[in-house]
Amino acid sequence: MAAQPAPPAPVQEPGLRARKKQRTRDALIEAAHRLFLVQGFARTTVDEIADAVDVSQRTFFRYFANKDEVALAVLAEAEDRFIQLLRARPAEETPFQALRAAIVGAWRDRADLRNTGPCSVTAALELIRMIEDSPTLLASHLRRVTEQERVLVGIIAEREGVDPAVDLRPAVLAAAFGGVLRAAHLSWSPDQEDNGPESMVALIDRYLDQLVPALAGHWRS
Known part of the structure; x- marks a missing residue:
């Protein structure tokens, strides 16, 4: 009697595969962030990050090109979300209103992630402080910030129908806007009572409220 063909292997659901990859990526980010904060960016190796998640170095490099990229991944995702929200803002808003609403929305998106992993508010803000203390990371971060600023210029110019080469x-x-945000982020303290998204939104609002008076107002009474 002829052998029966083996049943076909079950097809893995694409959504499940994507979620598994995302979990591995998040675990690598969280492990890297934890190691960086404990022993410093320079002293942490890729092997240590991979070992903390029980994956190979080769697996690490499927997700990240180097240590800089994994260190900046939390901020990169937040910045990408900010750009996405800015593109979706209503056309009747002024450019400043659109920027402000987009950054507030990006921080509020992290409400469900508060203090729970690599994308939490606390993680992102601790990372910003670490970046400032690491020349290598700061250089990589500033390159990304410069690129994001160019993207913002293009979005604002397109929204308003102006030529940024002339206007x-x-x-x-x-x-x-970028300078004010950096100042707000650096003023955050991990010791403050509320480290959730709304506390960061309130801090950003305080700084943005001072932008016009600082640039155009009289400072002396």
Whole structure:
């Protein structure tokens, strides 16, 4: 009697495969972040990060090109979300209103992730402080910030129907907005009572409220 053909292997659901890959990526980010904060960025190796997640070095490099990329991954995802929200803002908003609403939305998106992993508010803000103390990371981060600023200029110019090569307002606004955000982020303290998204939103609002008075107002009473 002829042998019966083996049943076909079950087809793995694409959604399940994607979720598994995302879990591995998140685990690598979380392990890297934890190691960086405990022993420093320079002293942490790729092998240590991979071992902490029980994967090979080869698996690590499927997700990240180097240590810089895994260290900056949390901020990169937040920045990409900010750009996505900015593109979706209503056309009737002024450029500043659109930027402000988009950054607030990006932080509020992290409400469900509060203090629970590599994408939490605390993780992102601790990472910003670590970046400032690492020349290598800071250089990589500033390159990304510069690229994001160019993207912002293009989005603002397109929204307003202006040529950024002639009209300097998109470049000026993008640069000022980015500077204010950096100041707000660096003023955050891990010791404050509330480290959730709304506390960061309130802090950003306080800084953005001072932008116009600082640039155009009289400082002396």
